[in-house]
Amino acid sequence: VEAGDAAQLTALLEPLHPADIADVLEQIRPQERSDLLALWGGEIDGEVLSELDESLREEVIGQLEPAVLAGAVRELDTDDVVDILEDLEEPAQELILEALEADDRAAVEQSMAYPEYSAGRLMQREVVTAPLHWTVGEAIDYLREHDGLPDQFYHVILVDPRMRPQGYVTLGRMLSARRNARLADLAEDSFRTVEGEMPEADVAYLFKQYHLISLPVVDAAGRLAGAITIDDALNVLDEEHEEDMLRMAGVGEESSISDGVGETLKQRLPWLGINLLTANVSALVISLFDGTIAAIVALAALMPIVASMGGIAGTQSLTVAVRALATRDLTSSNATRVVWRELTVGLISGLIFALCMGMMAWAFYGRDIWLGAVIGSAMIINLAVAALAGVVVPLVLNRLKLDPALASGTFVMTLTDVIGFFSFLGLATLVLL
Amino acid sequence: VEAGDAAQLTALLEPLHPADIADVLEQIRPQERSDLLALWGGEIDGEVLSELDESLREEVIGQLEPAVLAGAVRELDTDDVVDILEDLEEPAQELILEALEADDRAAVEQSMAYPEYSAGRLMQREVVTAPLHWTVGEAIDYLREHDGLPDQFYHVILVDPRMRPQGYVTLGRMLSARRNARLADLAEDSFRTVEGEMPEADVAYLFKQYHLISLPVVDAAGRLAGAITIDDALNVLDEEHEEDMLRMAGVGEESSISDGVGETLKQRLPWLGINLLTANVSALVISLFDGTIAAIVALAALMPIVASMGGIAGTQSLTVAVRALATRDLTSSNATRVVWRELTVGLISGLIFALCMGMMAWAFYGRDIWLGAVIGSAMIINLAVAALAGVVVPLVLNRLKLDPALASGTFVMTLTDVIGFFSFLGLATLVLL
Structure with a gap:
């Protein structure tokens, strides 16, 4: 189809719903996209623009003739025009505003006067x-x-x-x-x-x-x-x-599957960088005990188990809490009860896995029963801390009017790593040396 | 209010929207809930039942008089009745079906004949x-x-x-x-x-x-x-x-903030159990190299850094892929391009953090420059594998008609742990000993 047959392309795209045309544009390669727009762009519909992923909209709008663009936006309800305008730079915004009829333009400008992500931006002016x-x-x-x-x-x-x-x-x-x-x-x-x-x-x-x-x-x-x-x-x-x-997950909130390599790196590197720092904190904790590890090398193999179990338990508790805060099912009236539940769940699962892992350590890593006791105790401590932190950290962030989804993950993971390594290696130093 | 003043309770609850009454019921303690129902249950509305969280519905329905229940469900549209019935046991289902008028009952039974989670279960029979x-x-x-x-x-x-x-x-x-x-x-x-x-x-x-x-x-x-x-x-x-x-996050998909301790444990233990097994696999990999660790204890402190960076990179790539599969933005037509993008992103971020971490290791953990080279190379390998696995694993699960959200997390995490430890300790054994 990219052979330049504009008529055939129009025939193919014409019967599609605007949302499907937008999907086609999102899934093809950038080069194909601009070829397609050059061939068919003149027939583009305002609805297609409003269905496009925000990350592509600017690129597509930049490739359209001003007259085509004007025709396309004029058909839209004001809320859709506002939605398109929000993500554009100044000059492109002006271009679209000028294309509108006077009273639509006034309505759009009134909506744009409301803060971003507010009801005023979402509303359409056309009401009965x-x-x-x-x-x-x-x-x-x-x-x-x-x-x-x-x-x-x-x-x-x-x-x-x-x-x-x-x-x-x-x-x-x-x-x-x-x-x-x-x-x-x-x-x-x-x-x-x-x-x-x-x-x-x-x-x-x-x-x-x-x-x-x-x-x-x-x-x-x-x-x-x-x-x-x-x-x-x-x-x-x-x-x-x-x-x-x-x-x-520490990915920029606007990331999309159609982003390029540069965009993707920009979104992911900051989080990886923070993790590099917190991972170095854990490494520091471990190196406090290098004498202990030198004496009993099996500890090096076992310590990631304690940290990893804490990480999973923390993530479980955290995910449930973040979701419940978002749906407003977790409020000040049931927060205390939920915190107690998490602590109880953490302690009980800690006990269960302490028994399992204690026996496995005793059986497979030779030595006396005390190695099992040490890893078991560290497991109980870490799972209790993890379950508790998973609900307390998002609650505190929410109370401070910060987004509970944003920083909780790193914080809880760092905490469970540090507590996991410290309790396990600390107990080993006290008991086994 | 729990002092038994039924009239005042009714006066308080009457002006509330059914969804808000349901929220009140969800947030109070089980004991308070049954007291409240005993006092006020007679006035309960069908809408309140349909707004209740599924985990509580059975409990509440069990506490209502059959006549009250019958009155409550009779007002509902058939799709709401079906929604309530789905989560009940046989005898309670019968009770509700008997309460319905003959043609509503036929409509509900027809809907129930469709498989669970199908359009037939969602539809209402009342159409114009x-x-x-x-x-x-x-x-x-x-x-x-x-x-x-x-x-x-x-x-x-x-x-x-x-x-x-x-x-x-x-x-x-x-x-x-x-x-x-x-x-x-x-x-x-x-x-x-x-x-x-x-x-x-x-x-x-x-x-x-x-x-x-x-x-x-x-x-x-x-x-x-x-x-x-x-x-x-x-x-x-x-x-x-x-x-x-x-x-x-490895929490049962039906878990809710109002679940008790027993229910919560039942949802979370399986996943923690699986993690205990995979963590032991990583421990096994580490103990292959206990000679190396005994010779250079600093490796024990540094190895979790490589694994943790891989874990984060894998989660980032995985989350974007799982979301895009769910919204159907990731399809066979752009899969190859996305896989290449992830691999490139993984390699570039691997290079960047290999440089940072290599220099930090060289500076802080004494020794010669080769320790830095080893951790840097392991970082590049692990971040590339993580980014690649994060998109390939959910794509393969999806192709096999399995839920990409379900098992990807453990799989990717285990992989990044194993590859992280193996590449780092393996390279250290080859280069540093």
């Missing part, structure tokens, strides 16, 4: 409103005569004369009511609004917790500013999850 | 359909006269005379069209259906990829069986993420 006193019939007649409705809408928002939202009616209820029924009588009792400044993570939580479909956004004066729909909330939820997971 | 040839006016008149519509609906599904879905019309478009417009002319072109057997993860993917709001489900004969709404898809997506994350 009706005065509180209208009947179903009046609303339907209005909708029938009105052009420029949003692509998708699920509610009619009821507003007072000063444009403050007072409730909403689902389209389903409106359709099943008589023409003379008052909209105010059909309003849902689950109605709520949020301010434009609310962080998007909180917005996504509201959608999930209360099964919302759309959520009106108000400005500081309580006037309707726009509405957020569930598909935006779903995206936020998805990104939050992804960021949590990538952050816990 | 209209014949293909109807006009907007006919549909609105029908909706106005019809009782028992679903709680929330967003589309009218167009069916042919044999109940095979042919398209759907959003309520928004219906409301803004003239009464004499034909429904078939307003149908969305994004229309698609799925079979009841489709795995729920694929269903959630479709919702996310194509921004769907509802998705009709058909039986093997192509007849309409029900519809899945976006709130169910959002739940599935959320659970998938959670399971991926918990599975990667």
Whole structure:
């Protein structure tokens, strides 16, 4: 297809959903991508741009003709335009803003005035409103005569004369009511609004917790500013999850499978660098005991076992705690109970594996029963510390308003390594020498 | 409140959203929970049951009077009833089924006939359909006269005379069209259906990829069986993420912050047990070289650094690959490119940290420059292997139709430990002795 046959390419891409076209663009090589855009770029749809991975969007937008770009963004709802603008540099932003019609441009600029990752950035300005006193019939007649409705809408928002939202009616209820029924009588009792400044993570939580479909956004004066729909909330939820997971693994939160080598290195080296430092701390702890190791070389083989078991136990406890903090299932009201549970779990699993490993060490590494006792005791100490640290560290970070997913991993791992090596080699020095 | 004042308790809980009541139940202690249910259980709502965490649902249902339970489930849509039934034992299932009206019961039983985690289990039977040839006016008149519509609906599904879905019309478009417009002319072109057997993860993917709001489900004969709404898809997506994350950390995928000590131990011990075995493999590798360690004790302190850097690099590469497989951004068409990228990233970061660590080892652990050369070379080997394994292991598991999140972690960690210790101590034996 890359043989330059533009007509055939268009025929192939035309029937695809914009999201699938975006996937095609993401999966091919950069060179193929720019060839494809040169051939077919003129037909690109605004939806394709908004489906593209952020890391590629700038590259693709840079390759489009200004006129094509203008046509593409003009079809989009304002929230999608905002989403595209956020990731672009100044000159490219200007280019897109100039392409918009005057009132769309004003709406987009108003959204951009809200802080990044806030409800104001997520909302679309295209909402359907009706005065509180209208009947179903009046609303339907209005909708029938009105052009420029949003692509998708699920509610009619009821507003007072000063444009403050007072409730909403689902389209389903409106359709099943008589023409003379008052909209105010059909309003849902689950109605709520949020301010434009609310962080998007909180917005996504509201959608999930209360099964919302759309959520009106108000400005500081309580006037309707726009509405957020569930598909935006779903995206936020998805990104939050992804960021949590990538952050816990020490990969830049924006990393993507289509990044190049340079980008990937930039995201991963800092974390590896930090790990090099903390690993050297553990090495320092070990070298405190070089006399002991010289006397009993078997200790060198056994010590990573204690550290590794602590690392796994810490990660288990940490992952559950970070998840529960993200879903707000771990709160101050059950924190004490969870901390006690983790400590108990750590002690019991410590005891179980102390017995197993103690006997294995005694059996396979010769020597007397005291070697088994030393590795067993170190295992109990380290698993208890690991389980406890796994829940306390994220709780403390969360209390300090820091992201619990970000630094917990290194901290817990370093702690379990240091405690593991120190308790095992320390006990060995005391007991076996 | 636990002083037994039922009226005050009801007054407190009444204004809360069912999801919030469920959260209250999840966060209090088991004893408080059964006291609360004894006092207030009579007023419990079906919605509260469906919002409860699965791990608590059985406990709560066991404490309710059969008559109360029957009343509670009767209000629910069939998909919520199915969701509750799935996690119950036989006798409790029977109890609930008997409480349902005959046609709801038939609908629920039909859903339960589909395999677990399939589209058929997610769908609700309450759908709104209209014949293909109807006009907007006919549909609105029908909706106005019809009782028992679903709680929330967003589309009218167009069916042919044999109940095979042919398209759907959003309520928004219906409301803004003239009464004499034909429904078939307003149908969305994004229309698609799925079979009841489709795995729920694929269903959630479709919702996310194509921004769907509802998705009709058909039986093997192509007849309409029900519809899945976006709130169910959002739940599935959320659970998938959670399971991926918990599975990667070696915690049972159903673990929850409200589990007791016994439950938590049952989820975590298997993984710790596996780790004990793999850690012993690493210990075995180390003890192959006990002569070398006895001669140069500094090696014992330095060897965990090589293993730990490999572990982090492997986890980074693994996390990105597992996520990309889950979101279908990593496919056979870009796999080769991603594998090459990881190998390059592994080699370059290996070189960088080999230089750092080589110089540190030379400076701090005395000896000649060859110790630095040995740890540097081992670092390059291990980081390259780690980055490569991090992407190849999940790709292979995925090809074998196994869950890439499940076993990759242990496998990659064991590999990086073994390669780390073996290359470092092996090179040391060859070069330094």
